[in-house]
Amino acid sequence: MTRLASFTLAAACAAMSLPAAAQFAKPEDAIKYRQSALFVMSQHFGRLGAMANGRVPYDAAAAAANAEVVADMARLPWAGFGPGTEGGKARPDVWKEDAKFKERQQKLIEETGKLATAAKAGNLDALKVQFGPTAASCKACHDSFRNQ
Numbered sequence: 001m002t003r004l005a006s007f008t009l010a011a012a013c014a015a016m017s018l019p020a021a022a023q024f025a026k027p028e029d030a031i032k033y034r035q036s037a038l039f040v041m042s043q044h045f046g047r048l049g050a051m052a053n054g055r056v057p058y059d060a061a062a063a064a065a066n067a068e069v070v071a072d073m074a075r076l077p078w079a080g081f082g083p084g085t086e087g088g089k090a091r092p093d094v095w096k097e098d099a100k101f102k103e104r105q106q107k108l109i110e111e112t113g114k115l116a117t118a119a120k121a122g123n124l125d126a127l128k129v130q131f132g133p134t135a136a137s138c139k140a141c142h143d144s145f146r147n148q
């Protein structure tokens, strides 16, 4: 292995083992990152809601694609809540109630995973069944950890 290659590998390993906060150049970037992931999630979740509530015609392929984005986005925001990134709409409890905040994250990841599976089933009823519990997991976290 060349010296450059081994240095690159060492740097990549170090970057992967850094705490989440250190992945962002500055706290504002972490805030922008988490808000962006949540915004993208809300846009795709809203499209699913429109189908589940009959406001737009059911489209199985679009539902599956939207639910996949929701499930993927659900994994991202949390790295953006590292130490020293207080602000935005986040309540201080995010940094005080770690176990509870993590539990809400896990719940969202779980419910959005089920939503993606339900959407892939290709029928509107399956989507409707899982839409409510997923929305409830968004709301549960907002009720405790987000300022209006």
Ligand code: ASC
Pocket (backbone or CB within 6 Å): 042, 043, 045, 046, 049, 135, 136, 138, 139
């Ligand atoms: C959405 C959205 C949220 C959630 C929440 C569910 O579409 O943007 O934040 O659903 O309202 O209760």
